[in-house]
Amino acid sequence: MFRRPLRISKVICIGIAIVALCALEGCFAPEVPPGKIKLVVWGMQLGEETAGLEARIAAFEKMHPNIVVSVLGMGAGNMDPQKLMTSIVGNVPPDVIHQDRFTIGDWASRDTFLPLDNLIARDRNKPFGVRPEDYYPACWREATYTNPKTGEKHVFAIPDSTDDRALFYNKALFREAGIVDAKGNPMPPRTWDELLQDAVKLTKYNPDGTINRIGFIPNYGNSWLYLYAWQNDGEFMSPDGKHCTMNAKPNVEALAYMVKVYDALGGINKISAFQSGFQPNELDPFLTGKVAMKIDGSWVPASIARYKPDLDFGVAPAPVPADRYYHRGRFAHDKDTFVTWAGGFSYAIPRGARHVEAAWEFIKWMTSPQAALIDAEATKAYDASKGRPFVPSLSANRMTNRVVFAKYGPKDPKFKKAMELFISMMDHARFRPVTFVGQRLWDEQVRAMDVATHHQKSPQAALDEATRVVQHELDKVFEEDTYPLIPPVVPIVLSVIAGCVVLGIALWRVFQILRMRQLGRAEAIAGYVFIAPWLVGFLIFTAGPMIASLYFSFCDYDVLHPARWVGLHNYVEMFGRDDGYYLRVSLFNAMYVAVIGIPLGIVTSLSVALLLNAKVKGMSFYRTAFYLPSIVPVVASAVLWIWLLNGDPNRGLIDAAWKATLDRWFGWAPPGWLADAAWAKPALILQGLWGAGSGMILWLAGLQGIPQHLYEAAEIDGAGWWAKFRNVTVPMLSPYIFFNVIMGIIGTLQQFDSVYVLSGGDLSQPAGPLDSLLMPVLYLFKNAFQYFKMGFASALAWFLFVIILLLTLIQLKLAPRWVYYEAEKR
Incomplete structure (x- = not known):
């Protein structure tokens, strides 16, 4: 006999009870007193x-x-x-x-x-x-x-x-290098030329050519291209806020100077490898003597007082171009001579x-x-x-500042002088342009520095490209009025139409159910009631947003304002000169990781599975040990690998092992990993291999499902281990290979969390050197939630959807040629 099916009324009552219990949870939350x-x-x-x-x-x-x-x-x-x-x-x-x-x-x-x-x-x-x-x-x-x-x-x-910026310098290191005046007092640089000369004198190298101590890093601390450009009378925006002037001659000269300093001290890759080992707080490289000078903010004296109050340091205005210094005056507080910039x-x-x-x-x-x-x-x-x-x-x-420093100002002369200098420079401090493209302006100057210091482009070409990108965003805003606002009734009508379609499908299914016999009808109703939460959730939280994103992909939309209809403009812009570059870079990075990472991941997880398929004592322990890394949260795993790939051999375990073996025996210096554009993607692949345990479980199940008689037949025919693996194991595992390839490609194109963490977790910085870790979804996320280009991001999402769909269909089409299913009839 069949058990009596669950009545629909009972199912509804259970659902109502669950909802009521969830709602009551808020009744016991603490409230503000009446x-x-x-x-x-x-x-x-x-x-x-x-x-x-x-x-x-x-x-x-x-x-x-x-x-x-x-x-x-x-x-x-x-x-x-x-x-x-x-x-x-x-x-x-x-x-x-x-x-x-x-x-x-x-x-x-x-x-x-x-x-x-x-x-x-x-x-x-x-x-x-x-x-x-x-x-x-x-x-x-x-x-x-x-x-x-x-x-x-x-x-x-x-x-x-x-806050504002000034030059911090280590007096002890200056004395050691002989950079002193006639009285033996440390003499900080005043001009760009003196800064470069002192930086070279203060830099020391290890016997293998790596940096042991560096005199100065142009963009370490808090300076950026902004400060150097302002020191050279540069500006980033026109006074009316309608034109980007980032590629003006003074800015180009400032960037060229930064590149010159990096090159004089060993190049960006060597400096980045050294810099990757920097730690904060008490291990700050300026406090430990690893960095002799840096341009940094007025918050640093408090940090020094906290972690190393006995540090012998000095603070001076940031050096300026020689022409500015010698032609405008030589007074430390002269607003026409030295330049600082304020934030806060x-x-x-x-x-x-x-x-x-x-x-x-x-x-x-x-x-x-x-x-x-x-x-x-x-x-x-x-x-x-x-x-x-x-x-x-x-x-x-x-x-x-007047009342606080009068009562609570520091008594120690070095801290007192430092804060007095910072306060004295605030009245003529510069500040970043106040504009609706401020974030894009910042991002592009950062990217221009990255490109120029890596010698991918000249300073002029790098700033020309950055200017073009920002100007494009400016022009779009000034031209947005040419696109029509979409009447509020349009989304409502589209929603009603979509709702009618869903309702029609639901009614059609209801009529089908009503035509069933009593037992089948009761079971169908109970089944739909039980899947209703998922079905409603899918329609509201998955299908609904997908349809909305398709609609917004044809709009200029920032969420905060009504959408404007732009037709195919977002799709055209996606492949244009500016955004097309970033899309191509992200797709190339994804292809690189897929072509190398997926086969390597398959080989690694299959190799582990073959080893764990043996019947030896303690195998359950080994299987558990290999599987555990795959259940570590992705963010935690990425943070762990940042430490493992740290460029400082004293802190990065991988570099320490490399130094002790390959470097010691063969003279192969360890790579820069995440600090080197050429090694950033291999580092990402290496991090992915650590979670090979999840794939190992699938391979292990597949290996144990291969009939033993196939191996016995192969042995009778004289097949060795390689012949059995190639002619028996691989064909029988072909469905698993097929599944891993499809899921690997989808996972690579959707990769976000690990690259977000590995690239620093800061959307305003390039995703790795030269955008070497920029992935399609990270690029999409940046456009959606940093630039608020929701329409453009929606177009990107649908473009990625089409790519994934096409690649999956191609693989499904080719699968019958090489995927073998034992149950299929031949």
Whole structure:
């Protein structure tokens, strides 16, 4: 007899009970007391070293008993763009965000932040009022965005902290190298020429030619092309914000100087291999004497005070071109001679914030001198408890710096002089252009440095290409009005049509079920009820987004604004001169990894499976040991391999083993791995082989499924081990080979998490040297969530889908020629 099928009513009741239990989970969550406001602040990380921040927040809550501040990291200053974007679009943004001031213009151009001009004017003379004249010009102007289309100018954020750059130098190493004045005092370089000469003198090499200590690295610390270009009177944008001027002559000369320094010290590959072993905090190479000079920010003295307060160091203005130094004056604080640039963080209120007034009160307090004094007092007490000196950080507010450093300034002369220099240079600091293409401008100057220092292109050609890419993005925004806005009714109509199609299919299936007999009908209904959660999830979270992405692939869409119909423009742009280059690079990288990595992975996992197929004692242990690496999370595995591939033989296990064997016996120097464009993809393949245990399980199952009589017959015919492997094992495993090839190609084209971690986890940096780790999905993700080019990213997604589909169909078509299935009739 058949068991009575489960009634549909019982299934529905079970589902309702599960949903109710999930809903009740939120009933026991802690809530804000009645009558109080929960002020949500993103971008500030609380932890062991945040005593000052906690004190400021506690003081604010004491002054405002009706407000409870809820602080979330969400990127801790840099702000996770995906989370911020989706929160604003979903109308659940935080009340306040704290993030890099450099990003304010980009976000403000998308109407994501509230202008603060009226609030500033209203409360100017009230307690904790914000007065623009109290702030350094660079900080205030960086938080102000001017719409290049309309000319409207608004303040969208209130500057909080700030920083600027100068040259740090190790006095002991200068004395050792004889770089001193007539009195024997270390003499820091003042011009680019002196900087290069001193860098060469201070650099030492090991007997094998590798670097033991380096005098200076042009882009180590915090300088970038921006600083060198400004020192040479360069600019990156025209005053009206409509033209990119990155390839102007002063910028080209600045990049050429950077390349010259890299070449003089051994070249970018040798320096990158040396630099790959750098560690932070107490192992900072400047603190350990591995780097004699660096251009870095005003936060460094506090780090030195924490990790090596006895370091004999000095700080001087960053060297400038000789013409600038000798023709404009020779005074360290002369604004026409030396150049610095300022960055820092700021507070803004996102569009749609629920508690604007409370958010504004919080911002006024957090940026006030009174709050800074409380912060400094708490931080100093915490540092004293740890037995280290306290060095205050810089504020964007002059008044704050004045009162904080008067009361809590460092007493040690070297820290005091350093901070006085940084403060004195803030009034004439430069800042990155405030533009809606700020992120792309930054990315392209980074890429231009990468290309030029690797001698892939000349500095002029590298900056020409970078300028063209940025200008293309500028022109698109200024021309977007030529594309029609899509009426809101269009997506609704398309959704209704799609819904009708789905409903029609569902009704057709219902009619089929109703025509069944009672037993079959009951079982069919129960089956559909049980798969309903998956089916609904598939339609809403998979099929729905796929259809939406197809629609948006023909649109210019940034999520935050209505879509504009552009037809095939995204697909044409994908293969154009600019974006086509990155697409080709990403596809080449994927092909490289697939052509070499997939066969190597198959051979490795099959070899392990052959070894583990033997019947020996303890085999279950060996199988478990080989399988364990495959269940390690991809991110954890990638982080582990960053350590293993560290270029410092004292820290990287692979290089240490290489040094002890191949280098010692044959003189083969270890490769640069992730720091070398030629070795980055082999390193990625090597990291992938570590997880060969998952494939090993499949091969092991296949090997144990091969009939033993086939091997016996081959032995009777006189076949050796190789003949049996080639004529029996491989044909019988051909379905497994076929499966691994298909899944390997799909996995390679969809690879993201490992390359994201191995390339540094920073989308604003190239994915490995010369984009050697740029994969199609990483390129797609960068366009979608860093540049907000959702339409272009959707077109990329469908292009990749077509590639995967075609490759799979080709393999399925060719499979009958070489894949053998034992059950098939011949």
